[in-house]
Amino acid sequence: MVSIVLFRLLLWLLLTADGSGINLAIGLLVAVLLPRQRLAPDRLRDWLQVLGKIAIAIPMAYIEAIEIMIWPHRHEATIREPVRPNRSAQLVFLDIFLITFTPKTIVSHYNEAGWYDVHQIERSSRQP
Amino acid sequence: MKLAIEWFGNLCLIGGTIFWLWGTVQLLARRSVLFKLHGLSVSDTLGSLAIVFGLLVRIPAEWPLLLLAMISLAVWNTMLGYVLAYCSSTGGDA
Amino acid sequence: MLEIILIATILILLIPIYQAFQTEDIWQKMLAFSSISSKASIIILIVSVLRDDWWIGVVAVIILSVGNAGLMLLANVLKRIDH
Structure with missing residues (x-):
């Protein structure tokens, strides 16, 4: 779960190229709110x-x-x-x-x- | 040092263009779709990656967007290659 | 230097365009089109660096990051029709 959110946040930051607090908050919100599938646990x-x-x-x-x-x-x-x-x-x-x-x-x-x-x-x- | 970095960037650009030329010329040959896909993966994925990397060396200030361009180039082109290979071949138990 | 690269890449872009017109087979056409689309967006990136106008480059990066979804869908539709 956490890895998917981090991955989305990474894409967001690369796309916006802006590391300020507000942008980070928006990106985090989008990353959490987007629907996601259940991942099977991997080793x-x-x-x-x-x-x-x-x-x-x-x-x-x-x-x-x-x-x-x-x-x-x-x-x-x-x-x-x-x-x-x-x-x-x-x-x-x-x-x-x-x-x-x-x-x-x-x-x-x-x-x-x-x-x-x-x-x-x-x-x-x-x-x- | 600065000159060396600049020439490294130029080398990437020239190399990428050579990859483009070599892989694209394969399109004109009379071969199967799958065979041409191998050539296109040389030119459109690896050649384009080299060109974008050459541009990255030139303007390092824009690294976030160019990095995103490289990642999505690699992922999408490879997926398109697989989708085209899968859809154009009607073998197996499709 | 970058001008030479730009001219060379545009000349290479002509090869898949020619192939798309010349071939009859639909899959060979699809290959040529996929090649045209990715090459065109890289050329946009080169132009943006050459003209030092990063807003053109942003367009190219957005095109690249959205990907060739249309071509993938079209390939699947063609496969369905074939069967």
């Missing part, structure tokens, strides 16, 4: 792991981009990956986000039964 460790992965994903994405610029990746393949168990909707969203953010891989289908289809490009064609 803190999972969240910390995801945050660490985001920090790695940004330079990784640039490395992959430069890789596919230098060596052409002409082949494409779709692989099916299992979703890790006990993931809440928010964590699944972040997982999909991270996979899609890196340029070599895109999630093209998510099934609630517990897997997603990942489309990726490769340098050499995969043996069937």
Whole structure:
């Protein structure tokens, strides 16, 4: 609950670029009053792991981009990956986000039964 | 020192523009939609992030709004990529 | 320096516009349109820095932070029609 309010307050402050008391109060009021869904409780460790992965994903994405610029990746393949168990909707969203953010891989289908289809490009064609 | 920072910003701008050019040219090829999406994620997400970062180095006073622009650029473009990939592929058990 | 970048980005913007006119396939058109919209808002940001008029930049940031909701909806509608 608290994390959602803090996140909204952060967006508000970035958008208004004004740290004065009145603006802070308005932002806090908006953040608290906006309706929110009930979040399933997550383990803190999972969240910390995801945050660490985001920090790695940004330079990784640039490395992959430069890789596919230098060596052409002409082949494409779709692989099916299992979703890790006990993931809440928010964590699944972040997982999909991270996979899609890196340029070599895109999630093209998510099934609630517990897997997603990942489309990726490769340098050499995969043996069937 | 100031000159070095300025050139770092210029480097980001030039690099972002090169990413744009490379990723957008992929649109003209005869490939599948999904294949082109990989190129577009290079240009429209990563290239644009580099350009906005280059602008940020140029005018650091406006960092809150430019940071918001970078965050929303990354989030929305990635989500649009997923939505386009999901909607254009009619495989699986859709 | 920034002028050169601006001209280069506008020239690159012409590529997806050309592709949107030229292709027949609706999904290729959607790709081109998504590319046009994000590129246009980045160009607005560059123009705002070039002209040193931050109010233009605020417009670009608002466009970016609202996102391409229209294109996402359109993609879902097209998927429904296809089936």
